Amino acid sequence: MTRCEICGRRVGGEEGLMHHMEKEHSDPGYDCRRCGLVFSSMEEMRTHLQGSHRYDG
Ligand SMILES: [Zn+2]
Numbered sequence: 310m311t312r313c314e315i316c317g318r319r320v321g322g323e324e325g326l327m328h329h330m331e332k333e334h335s336d337p338g339y340d341c342r343r344c345g346l347v348f349s350s351m352e353e354m355r356t357h358l359q360g361s362h363r364y365d366g
């Protein structure tokens with residue numbers, strides 16, 4: 310049995326581990342709803358919104 314090293318959950322083999330990592334531990338970050346760009350922090354996204362889209366919502 311393969312175990313996830315991050316959360317310790319048991320997964321079915323290497324393929325299962327890959328799916329598990331993608332689903333549970335991938336970090337999509339914050340994405341701009343207007344253009345789809347992804348930022349690693351809320352602050353970065355806010356700056357982007359103010360600079361590129363004029364946050365008027
Ligand atoms: Zn895990």
Ligand SMILES: [Zn+2]
Pocket residue numbers: 341342343344345346357358361362
């Ligand atoms: Zn944007």
